[in-house]
Amino acid sequence: MGREGNWMSEAGLRGRDTLGLATRVKALAVADPVLDLERRKPLLSREWTGYQMEELALTAIDTVTLKMDFDDGARHEDIVAAVARVADLQMPQRDRDEHSDVARWVLDSLLNVGTVDRDFSHDYGIASGGTYTSHRFSFKLLREVPGPDGRPRLRASNEAIAVLVGAVDLDIASEQVAADAKLEALVRRGRLTDAHRAAEMALRRTVQYTEHIRTRLEGMRRDIRSVDWVRDVQRMQSEALEHIEDRINAENTIKDNLVRMMENSTEDTTPAQAAELIAILEECLRRHASLQANLQEIGERFRAEQERQSFVPPPSRTHVNLERQLLQPALQLPVRQAYPLLDQFATAATPPHRPATIYLPDLLTSLMTPPAEPDGDDGLIIEPEFGDTHDTSGFCDEQYTAVEALLEQADTDGVRLSELLNTARRRAATVGQPGLDHLLALYVLGLFGAPRYAPDRGTLLAALADDSELDDSLFAGHDLLVVQGPATTLTTATDLEEGAA
Known part of the structure; x- marks a missing residue:
């Protein structure tokens, strides 16, 4: 026990994670968002108890992984449909709309919709030199990217694919070699049932390696000055092409062995199993051929990006002191002068927003779909x-x-x-009618804006303002003059007063 403890201490002093603790913590962190779906399920207002959310999440990741290639990703509706089919198998007694709702919720959760950068993060540490240093591991499972036609597409990250194959932070090329070697050994021994699972893992490793290469090339497209042609690009191109050539040769060998096994087998199940394995291997070969074609065009892309980015001026960054340069001068201006300036600043400081991509079939479907009936079981709506x-x-x-x-x-x-108010209060005290002065004040105020004409008598009742202040304990304002007389005389007086006002 003491010797083991000394060995661990020496490893920690050398700064090496010999036990792979950081790697295993990252593997747990990547799996946590998938497992968290099951923990969050009881907190939802809907009754989704019967659904196995981890299986649906892995279905979504698996479908995105198999549908994306080097240049394009998976469509949202395809992933929702695939997950909804599995949800239908889990809960066949529920309706199709609920299966689709569950699928969309799982997909939004894997995209981490609702956060600013849509990243998942987890803290871990490494013991080095007698100290413990904390690090933050940020990752994505699924992410949205624009497709070739401008519509959003889904791509699975390396971490998401690692959830499927069960490892994080391993050399992808080495793991792909090991996957092909395992598949070849199983085929050679005739264990086609086990070989089918190994072939699926090999296919996922192929997708993961393609995504790894594509991510590295993405840095070249963003900033050509961040990569060196000889040290970074050319070396990566040579290693990747050599690796792909080895994989193509190995997979063609496995495919030939399967073809011979189909021809020489006397069992009924062997040809069908071999045909399924051949289909998976052909998909691997197709993806390798696509990646090989893209790698062979790296030189042309590098020169094109060099020419394009050489004419792009460097970004100019100026810092604005909001308090000294904007707030203090604005506070010294009248509102009429400050408002246009602040409006212009807000317009210039607000970044442009990319309009939402509208997929025409989805738009037509949403427009033609009648509104859903309200759910009577929703306890939140009373x-x-x-x-x-x-x-x-x-x-x-x-x-x-x-x-x-x-x-x-x-x-x-x-x-x-004022005289009418005093008379009203005396009357209210005598007769017992509280609030009479309030009604009188409202009535007179109405006469000030709209005089009342009595057609049977030809008289006009109006309230005029002559700048006399009202001296009252309850009301304030002008001591209006209430007049009543012939309509012709008072109409002229009220017109003159409105013109003066």
Whole structure:
């Protein structure tokens, strides 16, 4: 026990992760978003208990992996349909719409929709030199990229493919050699059932290696100055072409062995199993041929990117002191002058937004689909119950009658609002009608904006403002003059007042 502890301590002092702890922690971290789907499932408002979310997530990753190639990715609707088919097998008693909803939720979770950069992250550490250093491992499982036609596509990352094959941070080329060697050994021994699984793993390693090469070439397209042709690009091209040639030879050998096995077999199941393996190997060969063609064009692409990026001016970066250069000068300006300046700054400072890509079949489907009926089982939506109610007036008929009687006191000379308020309060105290002064004030205010004409008498009742302040304990403003007289005389007076205003 002591010797083992000394060996571990010496390994830690040398700064080497001899136990592979960091690699295994990363493997657990990559698998955690897939396992987290099952933990989050009970927290949803929908009843999705019967679905096995890990299997659906692996189905989504597997489908994206097999459908993407060097130049294009997988379509969203294809992945949703594939996951929905597995959901239908898990819960056949549920309807098709629910299967599609489950599939979309799984896909959005693998894309980490709702976060800024859509990255998953996990902290791990390495013991080195007697100290423990923490690191952050950020990764994606699925990511959205623009397709050749401008529509969004899905691609699986190396970490996502590692979830399928069960390893992280291993040399992909070496693992691909090992996968082909395992497949060849199983075929040679006639164990075609086990060879089928090994062939699927070999196919995934092929996709993973293609994605690894494509990611490295993506850096050249972003910035040609970040790569060196001899040290980075040419060396990677030579190694990759040599590796692909070896893989093509090895897979052709396995394919020939399977063909001979089909011809010489006397069992009924052997030809069918061999045919399935041959189909997988042909897919591997097709992907290797596509990658080989792209690698052979690296030189032309490198020169084209050199010419394109050499004429791109370097980015100019200026820093703006928002407080000194914008906030303080804006606060010293009137609102009328500051608003256009702030509006222009907000327009210039807001980055452009790429419009959402519209897929015409999806748009037509959404437009032609009738609205879904509301789900009565949703407990979050509470249907309100309305009872029979009657509108209640804030004032009674007696108060309206009393106000009408008070306003009859007005004549052509007019009566002040303050005098009417005092009269109303005395009447309210005598008769017992609280709130009479409020109704009177509202009534007079209405007469100020809209005089009332009595056609039977030919008189006009109006309220005029002559800049007299209202001296009252409850109301403030102008002490309006309430007048009542012939319509022709008062119409001229109100017009003159509005013109003066």
